[in-house]
Amino acid sequence: MFILGHLCEGTVKIRAGSCCGSALVCFLPVTSCCLTSRSSSRPRNTTHWLRTACSGCRKPYGTTWLLFHPSFVYGFFIPPLLIHLCRNGSRKYPPHLVEVEAIQHKTTQIFHKVYFPDDSDEVFEVESSTKAKDFCHNISGRLMLKSSEGFSLFVKITDKVISVPDGDFFFDFVRHLTDWIKKARHGTTGVVPSLTYQVFFMKKLWTNTVPGRDSIADSIFHYYQELPKYLRGYHKCSREEVHQLAALIYRVKFEEDKSHFQNIPKILKDLVPQDQMRLLSPDDWKR
Numbered sequence: 001m002f003i004l005g006h007l008c009e010g011t012v013k014i015r016a017g018s019c020c021g022s023a024l025v026c027f028l029p030v031t032s033c034c035l036t037s038r039s040s041s042r043p044r045n046t047t048h049w050l051r052t053a054c055s056g057c058r059k060p061y062g063t064t065w066l067l068f069h070p071s072f073v074y075g076f077f078i079p080p081l082l083i084h085l086c087r088n089g090s091r092k093y094p095p096h097l098v099e100v101e102a103i104q105h106k107t108t109q110i111f112h113k114v115y116f117p118d119d120s121d122e123v124f125e126v127e128s129s130t131k132a133k134d135f136c137h138n139i140s141g142r143l144m145l146k147s148s149e150g151f152s153l154f155v156k157i158t159d160k161v162i163s164v165p166d167g168d169f170f171f172d173f174v175r176h177l178t179d180w181i182k183k184a185r186h187g188t189t190g191v192v193p194s195l196t197y198q199v200f201f202m203k204k205l206w207t208n209t210v211p212g213r214d215s216i217a218d219s220i221f222h223y224y225q226e227l228p229k230y231l232r233g234y235h236k237c238s239r240e241e242v243h244q245l246a247a248l249i250y251r252v253k254f255e256e257d258k259s260h261f262q263n264i265p266k267i268l269k270d271l272v273p274q275d276q277m278r279l280l281s282p283d284d285w286k287r
Contacts, residue, residue, distance in 0.1 A: 091128070093179075096171040099128055114139060114153075115200045117224035126170055133166040139201050146214040151221075152204035157181060157197040163204060223252070233275040246271040246285070 095103075102110050112126045124138055132153050140148035153164040155174060158181060164173045178195050203209070203221045211218060227249070229235065237245065249271050254260050260267065265282035272285060 093175045132164040150205040154200040233273040
């Protein structure tokens with residue numbers, strides 16, 4: 001048995017079995033952190049990812065740091081995690097499965113795909129200590145947006161799309177959401193579902209949005225998020241404005257290709273608001 005030091009407010013006792021990766025983790029309300037391991041053929045891998053997972057969720061108590069056991073060679077993973085935890089605070093939930101799998105592969109790098117309203121996507125690195133607002137800043141910087149104000153992360157899981165609060169740790173929110181849905185569905189069906197999720201980055205608040213001020217935000221977010229609302233008739237427009245907007249929407253969809261003119265009656269619903277379509281015949285709209 002050896003003491004890793006005062007890691008957090010709760011004691012973590014971990015007893016590792018002879019098989020790599022099998023462990024029992026229990027949290028008790030005291031002020032030290034102990035890692036208990038009996039001899040096994042592969043103690044390093046077993047205890048490394050457990051120790052890293054624990055250090056990625058809870059910050060050190062006071063100024064005492066972990067005392068690394070000499071037999072471990074992966075200790076360099078932990079100090080950066082603790083630095084982030086001291087800066088951002090402690091996590092509220094255990095590591096998400098994605099984090100556990102990364103640690104088991106001896107890495108703390110987690111790359112996450114993020115989807116945008118224009119049907120594009122990019123991959124971003126997410127850390128255990130990453131909060132939603134930091135994630136938003138990273139995405140805004142990569143896309144060279146003028147500001148991240150009003151933007152938010154959204155998690156889509158099953159048929160639900162839920163905004164991630166700015167102050168929440170990203171993986172805490174995903175873990176809480178998946179656990180909640182699993183619990184609800186398990187109670188109704190008796191079977192624990194296997195859930196996957198997608199992450200979207202979209203405009204949430206439009207109070208200070210001015211079209212034309214940020215052309216990148218207009219082309220990736222504003223246009224594609226507002227187009228469905230416009231086609232449902234949520235925006236009040238004159239007939240002349242509807243004509244002009246229909247021509248612009250056509251150019252966005254097909255650029256300079258005029259071969260689709262003959263299909264205008266079929267694609268009219270993608271160009272003109274529902275409440276305006278009946279004002280003119282398809283042939284008139286085509287002209």
